Amino acid sequence: LWRMRCTNPLRRSHARRDLSLLEAKALVVIAADLARRLTAIVRQLLLTYQQMHDKQIPLEQNLRLSNYLERFRSHFRSRMNPRRSGVLAYNSPEKLDELALTLLQKLLFCTGTAGMQRLWISLFDGEVE
Amino acid sequence: MTTIQRKYSLPNCMLVLEGLSDRPNDSQSLDGRPVLTILTYVECQLIQAKQTLTGGRDFFESLVTAVSGYAQEFLSHVTHPEAHNKESGLVQLQKIDRDRHRLIVQPESHKEPVENHTEGTTQEVELTTVQLFDLVEAIDQFFADTQTLPDLTLQLAPVSRRYVRSGQQLVKQAVPATVGASGLALAAIAFFLIPIPEAVRRPTEPTSPSAQSSNIANAPPITDPVQLVQLQQKLTDQLRPAWKPNVALGQDLVYRVGVAADGAIKGYVATNDVANGQVQQTPLPRLLSQPVASSATTPESLAQFQVTFTPKGEVQVQPWEGK
Numbered sequence: 001l002w003r004m005r006c007t008n009p010l011r012r013s014h015a016r017r018d019l020s021l022l023e024a025k026a027l028v029v030i031a032a033d034l035a036r037r038l039t040a041i042v043r044q045l046l047l048t049y050q051q052m053h054d055k056q057i058p059l060e061q062n063l064r065l066s067n068y069l070e071r072f073r074s075h076f077r078s079r080m081n082p083r084r085s086g087v088l089a090y091n092s093p094e095k096l097d098e099l100a101l102t103l104l105q106k107l108l109f110c111t112g113t114a115g116m117q118r119l120w121i122s123l124f125d126g127e128v129e
Numbered sequence: 130m131t132t133i134q135r136k137y138s139l140p141n142c143m144l145v146l147e148g149l150s151d152r153p154n155d156s157q158s159l160d161g162r163p164v165l166t167i168l169t170y171v172e173c174q175l176i177q178a179k180q181t182l183t184g185g186r187d188f189f190e191s192l193v194t195a196v197s198g199y200a201q202e203f204l205s206h207v208t209h210p211e212a213h214n215k216e217s218g219l220v221q222l223q224k225i226d227r228d229r230h231r232l233i234v235q236p237e238s239h240k241e242p243v244e245n246h247t248e249g250t251t252q253e254v255e256l257t258t259v260q261l262f263d264l265v266e267a268i269d270q271f272f273a274d275t276q277t278l279p280d281l282t283l284q285l286a287p288v289s290r291r292y293v294r295s296g297q298q299l300v301k302q303a304v305p306a307t308v309g310a311s312g313l314a315l316a317a318i319a320f321f322l323i324p325i326p327e328a329v330r331r332p333t334e335p336t337s338p339s340a341q342s343s344n345i346a347n348a349p350p351i352t353d354p355v356q357l358v359q360l361q362q363k364l365t366d367q368l369r370p371a372w373k374p375n376v377a378l379g380q381d382l383v384y385r386v387g388v389a390a391d392g393a394i395k396g397y398v399a400t401n402d403v404a405n406g407q408v409q410q411t412p413l414p415r416l417l418s419q420p421v422a423s424s425a426t427t428p429e430s431l432a433q434f435q436v437t438f439t440p441k442g443e444v445q446v447q448p449w450e451g452k
Contacts, residue, residue, distance in 0.1 A: 106204055108262050109200060109203065109265065117285055118204060119204060121285040125207035126207040126288055126290055128290060
């Protein structure tokens, strides 16, 4: 399971193989299940973010939120290959924070009753005839 | 015929459906909830946005389709045609920015070509992403509820390639990019059958679980104190031997129980969700006396009690204090 991560072509350690459908599905199930366990935290982070954003307070002033963003940035930088164009698009801390928050919002949708189905089906949007 | 009400409640959104059942009582499911098949009224309260949307079946179908489609668009960033159905849909959703979404509702009489401004105007509600999620989740809980409008089910399908705007970035679609050919993707959808998660929360039932029990609040009360004491004893004697300890329960189950002058249990209402869900564990459904056909015309006087079943196997019967 752990090695499946390396099928991501944006990673530094990229194994040249495609994710099989079954593997992709397994990852979706795991992601949705983990997301559901973290529902309260995900929700709280997003509510905090919304409040601070509305009042235009810098996000660093919230300890929990800045911890999350900081960890996200460092994980992303240490694991993703900066020479890939897909990674190059996130070359500033602001853009990485934006990605981190977008992904957090998506994660919230995975926590729902039909979150797993929604995430899986969404992966094929625009890919079928 | 009793009006059935179903409520799906989340911090920022409360969806209330009212309707009737056109199925005979014997098709009731194990949990005793009748199937709501005819939708008469829908209310969608967006609590933080302080707006309430109401309508009938057309509005509701349009709402669930548009919201469900928009949720998919939110996840994939691929424009979903169902979220922006201007011609036939009453409800549309638009993205304002990453954190704000606009819900637009046309009045239901919109289709009729009448130039009359009093018949309702277009409503617009701005939602944050968390508020949007609560709306999606209320709708998904409705879809997962097989006892409410079983003809409406969650229909998820990937957006076809022809809806993808030219120039729209698909780099973010990491999985399909590596999975490759769209033929394969189709096969994937065919074999995709993740069961509905077990942790589906049951909606709260604000009205009583059965038709008989809905009448107990309206019945004329028995007020004679001597009779009340006798009935309290009678009810206790009926329930106590029938209730077995059930440690797995973890908490008390409390019901409001209506008893006729002869001591027969005429109805009961759970006082909270847990009690409603666990009602089959209690002796109440078995002891409920079936109404005689004629009794429907003249409401019978009832004495009301608060009955508490504890996990340790105790039954407490007290006069209902009322709320």
